[in-house]
Amino acid sequence: MKTGLVIYTSSIEKLATFYAHVFDMQMIESDGSYALLVGGDFELVLLETEVSKKGLSAFEARENTALKPTFFVNTPLEFIEEKIKAKGGVVFSPKNWTFGGRQVCDAHDCEGNIFQLRIGNDG
Template sequence: MSSDALAFGAVVFAKDVPALARFYEAVLGLKRIHNADDHCVLRANSGMELVVHGIPRGIADSFSISSPPERREDCALKLFFPVPSLAAARARARALGGDVLGPEREWQMRGCRACDGHDPEGNVMQLREPVLESPRST
């Protein structure tokens, strides 16, 4: 087994694998390292991997995704990802069918500014932008 298979990561299940993979590539700046008919593996510079995996056809055909998608806020899991700029990620997300809530919904914690959003299939996520802390005056 290659050490690549031992990377930290997550799987997001998708009705439209190519569209969701494009979304995460563009919004998070991930690199596509593997592509197959039913899944795609994306990797961050940190080594974290996000696998976009197709929902089995029988299940995928049983539901539709509205436009804009309905946020799946009743999910027990929310992934969070670092981005260099919330504003840039928000623009890319909206251009690709997802969304990141507006600047008025951002909050600051532990050296970052965070904001929730969702991908084009309604999966809730959080993006975090590093914040340079201002030096304390002495």
């Protein structure tokens, strides 16, 4: 099954650059009001609307959201953390537990959207 996520943004270009850089996603199409990025069987749609530009103008980590996307990565935490920081995101201290055989770590993107990293090897 292919999966996807839609994120409303105040800056398509900034957020598209973040996710493309951090998770090696490819931008498939964009017209200034949206961008479609793809990585494997995952599609990320970024939408920029007047409402999202007004509502997201002040940066803050949005920890009280009902959803937390999870990205599975097979690279060391130090490597993915450098990529996240280079594009304006933040990685929180790794949690002291694993889930599904992977180390769990939360982070947020350059607009404050919280996501989870699950770090390990599929092999």
